Amino acid sequence: MGCAEEVGADVVQLHLSAPRVWRDPKQRADAEALRDAALVVSAHAPYLCNPASADPVVRERTTRSLQVTLDEAARCGARGVVVHAGHAAGGGTMDDALARWVEVARPLRSDVALLIENTAAGTTAPGRHLQDIARLFATLRDADLDVPLGACFDTCHAWAGDPLTATNPAGYVAAFAEATGGIDLLHVNDSKDExxxxxxxxxxxxxxxxxxxVLEAMVTTAARLGTPAAIVETPSDDGGHADDIARIRSWLPAPDRAAVR
Ligand SMILES: [Zn+2]
Structure with missing residues (x-):
């Protein structure tokens, strides 16, 4: 956490296990320090998780991975576990993708929120376009799950996922918040792509x-709508994180600064 303080951060996002392999998280030795820190902590589920996959083995591993990550996140005092909304890898329709999501999320038990993140790619990806995002959240809320649900909005994913963001970035963020019932975490990243x-x-x-x-319009709209925290997932070399965090703070009027930490 020394690192978080050096770049001026007061929100940290942890990968509790290696992000690109199926492996349970080890218990973090600094869990108590994290719980006590004046930091807002979130965790990110491994990238292999795909609740919309056609492969039942992937779905089963996703459920297990989300549960163990939620458990360790609770031990570390994290507010939420971020998971990408996934895509219908291996085939299927959007309806299939949504049904698979419910099946994966149904066994989860936690007081820590599952924060579903919008995604940039894929043709049958429930987190890519607004109408599908709205359906995903409505379907999961109707399923009456035993884990709280929230939304994570990633500026890069929205931009690269949907050209509508280029013409009306503020309107897009507002429509996303409407579709999901609010934004619980903002991922502020620029995109290398159009x-x-x-x-x-x-x-x-x-x-x-x-x-x-565009970035400023997205960040200020999310702040105005009450988004409680923002995180950068950008390259950290050459002071990149410190510069990005300082820029985000410069966009927020003083009263909002407490809101987006
Ligand atoms: Zn992200």
């Missing part, structure tokens, strides 16, 4: 294709 490109390549703010005006 709007609608369908690729997920983050970069430091102002060095990608989004333009600072």
């Amino acid at each position: 709007a609608g490109a369908g690729r997920d390549r983050h970069t430091n703010l102002g060095t990608g294709r989004m333009g600072l005006d």
Whole structure:
């Protein structure tokens, strides 16, 4: 956490296990320090998790991985576990993807929220376009799960996922919040790709294709709508994180600064 303080952060996002393999998290030795820190902590589920997959083995592993990550996140005092909304890998319709989501989430038991993140790529991806995001949240809320649900909005994923963001970034964020019932966490990243490109390549703010005006419109809209925390997932070399965090703070009027930490 020394690291978080050095770059001026007061929110941290942890990977509790290796992000690109199926492995249970080890218990963190600093769980108590994290719980006590004046930091807002969130955790990110492994990237292999795909609740919409056609493969039952992947879905079963996803359920297990989410449960153990939620358990360790609770021990660390994290507010939520972020999971990508996934895609119908291996085939199927959007209806199939939504039904698989319910099946994966049904066994989960936690007081820590599952924060579903919008995604940039894929043709049958329930987190990519607004109408599908709205259906995913409505379907999961109707399923009356034993885990609280929330939403994570990633600026890069929205931009690269849907060209609508380029013409009306503030309206897009507001429509997303409407579809999900609010934004619980903001991931602030620039994109190396054009709007609608369908690729997920983050970069430091102002060095990608989004333009600072679009990023500012998204961040200030999310803050105005009460989003409680923001995180950067950009390259950290050459002070990149500190610069990105300082830029986000410069966009927020003083009263909102307490809201987006
Ligand atoms: Zn993200």
